[in-house]
Amino acid sequence: METFTYSHFPSASSIVHIAFFTHVSNAKALRARIINAASLTGKQGDDERERVNFAFVDARPVASLLHLQTAICQAILSETQDVLRTKTVHSEILWALNPSHNITEAIRRYGVSDTTTSLLVVRVTSPDLTDVEARMKAVVDGQLEDLSALASTTDWATVKKYYKLAGEDALKEADGDDVRERLVIDSIAVSTVAMKSVMNT
Amino acid sequence: MDSTIALLASSQPVSQGAEAALYKGTLHSASAPLLLKHRFAKGYRHPTLDASLTKARVAGEARALMKCLRSGVSVPGIRFVDASAGVLGIEWIDGRSVRFLLGGGDEGVDDEEADETEETEEEDALAEYGVARDELMRRIGTEIAKMHLADIVHGDLTTSNMMLRLPSASPTNQPTLFLIDFGLAYTSALAEDKAVDLYVLERAFGSTHPDAEPLFAGVLAAYEERMGKHWLPVRRKLEDVRLRGRKRSMVG
Known part of the structure; x- marks a missing residue:
């Protein structure tokens, strides 16, 4: 797990913890747990929601750490300005990653699904919360990896599809060179996430 | 204080024009540097008009960059947008x-x-x-x-x-x-x-x-x-x- 400090955001949302898990074996149960937590009531509900209070991002359609971090930054910005389009800053990260304005589609594409095996877990919080890695490990059955390992799980064809990049001139420039093409896809994906708030389609 | 204004305050001023001020800053503790372009409030315009013009121009610039990126024109990538604060963050070009x-x-x-x-x-x-x-x-x-x-x-x-x-x-x-x-x-x-x-x-x-x-x-x-x-x-x-x-x- 890595921790990043956003000193310009209010203290309550100034710390971002990101962990990368591979060989995740409980995706189906985790997804059911997240859905169930939303409908529980009383103290039991609050406790359960706190245990799954993370953004669970399927790593396959994530192009790079910068791609994820750009979504995180724009999501926290929306939270601080009180203009969240979804219920929480964590669900907003999923929404920010997907280029369309359809929340259900964003969760289906970027959220944890029954077939997820590699997972990015994000917690936006204050500097006071300390045992975050343990809390993440408590809900995800998988192998904790270095964030740099993310490059190996990106499914470029899916990113290309989600961002509607087939046939774009930018990709023709890459001329079949995989390394160049990935740089172009990442660059467009990152920029699309950054400017989503001013994209009116 | 508005978080984006706090971001500018923690960044290095690069240059100042009539329309916007440029800063070199970072979004978080491990972030690559980025160029922040702040279209500051213009006192000579009515505040309501000023706010909507600023927003429209930040959005317009971001959309032009996006269209260029998709068309394979070599332009800096977009990294951060806060239209209501008038700030556009783009990739720093060394x-x-x-x-x-x-x-x-x-x-x-x-x-x-x-x-x-x-x-x-x-x-x-x-x-x-x-x-x-x-x-x-x-x-x-x-x-x-x-x-x-x-x-x-x-x-x-x-x-x-x-x-x-x-x-x-x-x-x-x-x-x-x-x-x-x-x-x-x-x-x-x-x-x-x-x-x-x-x-x-x-x-x-x-x-x-x-x-x-x-x-x-x-x-x-x-x-x-x-x-x-x-x-x-x-x-x-x-x-x-x-x-x-x-x-x-x-x-x-």
């Missing part, structure tokens, strides 16, 4: 303006640094990037053509608004030419608008660089090659614009 590399000095850099750089021979400056002058002109023409083929008109094409990135700062280790500052960009398919773009650049070459004519000829040759069949209408319009100047006649 390099120099074409204006500087051609010996025209740097615009909008504080005096101290300008004094230092005046003594640098322009040949040395370009040599550091491993790009010959002719090659640089060719790349400029090609990027402008790609932009125009995507029906984007820059609106302020000058050699200050083009940068060459240091090979060492590139993921592919190649010097890359970037078109920057899309603050006045708009979408247009008209050959007239594209011709004015070229004319503005021609004038910029003429006023800041000795030996401008062969340089600009190099730009146009590459532009022509890339534009293909779209070159002819632009060439015709460029001849008209050269005769009458940038502004269209009010008669007729």
Whole structure:
């Protein structure tokens, strides 16, 4: 797990913890747990929601750490300005990653699904919360990896599809060179996430 | 305090214009540097109008950049947008303006640094990037053509608004030419608008660089090659614009 400090955001949302898990074996149960937590009531509900209070991002359609971090930054910005389009800053990260304005589609594409095996877990919080890695490990059955390992799980064809990049001139420039093409896809994906708030389609 | 204003306060001022101020900053503790362009509030405009103009211009600039990125035009990537604060964050390009590399000095850099750089021979400056002058002109023409083929008109094409990135700062280790500052960009398919773009650049070459004519000829040759069949209408319009100047006649 890595921790990043956003000193310009209010203290309550100034710390971002990101962990990368591979060989995740409980995706189906985790997804059911997240859905169930939303409908529980009383103290039991609050406790359960706190245990799954993370953004669970399927790593396959994530192009790079910068791609994820750009979504995180724009999501926290929306939270601080009180203009969240979804219920929480964590669900907003999923929404920010997907280029369309359809929340259900964003969760289906970027959220944890029954077939997820590699997972990015994000917690936006204050500097006071300390045992975050343990809390993440408590809900995800998988192998904790270095964030740099993310490059190996990106499914470029899916990113290309989600961002509607087939046939774009930018990709023709890459001329079949995989390394160049990935740089172009990442660059467009990152920029699309950054400017989503001013994209009116 | 507004978080984006706090972000600017923690960033390094780079330059200040009439429309916007530029800063070099970072988004978080491990972030790569980015260029923050702040369209600050204009006291001479009604606050409501000012807020909506600022928002529209940040959005417009971001959309022009996005269209360029998708069209394969070499422009900096977008990293952060807060339209209500008037801030656009783009990828930091580690390099120099074409204006500087051609010996025209740097615009909008504080005096101290300008004094230092005046003594640098322009040949040395370009040599550091491993790009010959002719090659640089060719790349400029090609990027402008790609932009125009995507029906984007820059609106302020000058050699200050083009940068060459240091090979060492590139993921592919190649010097890359970037078109920057899309603050006045708009979408247009008209050959007239594209011709004015070229004319503005021609004038910029003429006023800041000795030996401008062969340089600009190099730009146009590459532009022509890339534009293909779209070159002819632009060439015709460029001849008209050269005769009458940038502004269209009010008669007729």
